[in-house]
Amino acid sequence: MQNCAQTHFRDKTQKVKSCSRPQKVCLCPFLPIHPLKVSTCLYIIQHPAEESRVLRTVPLLAACLPPEKCKILIGRRFSEDRYPELATVCRNPSTLILYPGAEATNLEEVTLGSSSPPIMIIIDGTWSQAKDIFYKNSLFRLPKQVQLKTNISSQYVIRTQPTNTCLSTLECAAVALTIMEKNKSIQETILRPLQALCSFQLQHGAQIHHSKEHLLKNGLYDKPMPKNKRKLRRMELLVNNVKI
Secondary structure: OOEHHHOOEOOOOOEOOOOOOEHHHOOHHHOOOOOOOOOOEEEEEEOHHHHOOOOOOHHHHHHHOOHHHEEEEEOOOOOOOOOHHHHHHHHOOOEEEEOOOOOOEEHHHOOOOOOOOOEEEEEEOOHHHHHHHHHOOHHHHOOEEEEOOOOOOOOOOOOOOOOOOOOOHHHHHHHHHHHHHOOOHHHHHHHHHHHHHHHHHHHOOOOOOOOHHHHHHOOOOOOOOOOOHHHHHHHHHHHOOOOO
């Protein structure tokens, strides 16, 4: 099946950045006409399992930004020997890594330096995959760790999230760029193709996926409770609104 990347052209010589989806489900009309102008460079560290997901959000994020401002690295382990460029990025004082936790600073409270363009590292995967990548790669503990202080609910309603305020990679990037670039229109522009994707899927039979937190609190969780004590404890924390 031909995809939109093969059919969209700005002129006779220059190809328009596209969503790369099949023509029947093309989201190009919802992408910005020109890539967003941002000073921040994103490094997306993608777990290999995400690459095969049909409804992943990173391709839509990349389609909104210039190629040099959104770099995607796929893997589980990132050593300095194999990824010297990434090692240099992690040692850059202007680099931040978006990963919530007790040691993370709210991004809104971080003062960005003006000597060099900011860099943001975002891990793309399930929460357990992201945790594995973060803690088993020493490079990712070199940059300043930040988190988003937000109460907005995810609009990525065709995929189950752990809690009501867990965001997809695209949404995290949209919020982070809006803060770092001090430009509220960025979030609206980047979210537009995600909203269109979810709307299309729901119109064609997909169901709204409530968060695991919502299902547990409302007695709607229909899967067997885990036998593992650690996982069971995490479930209890979700029900009791304790941040995990």
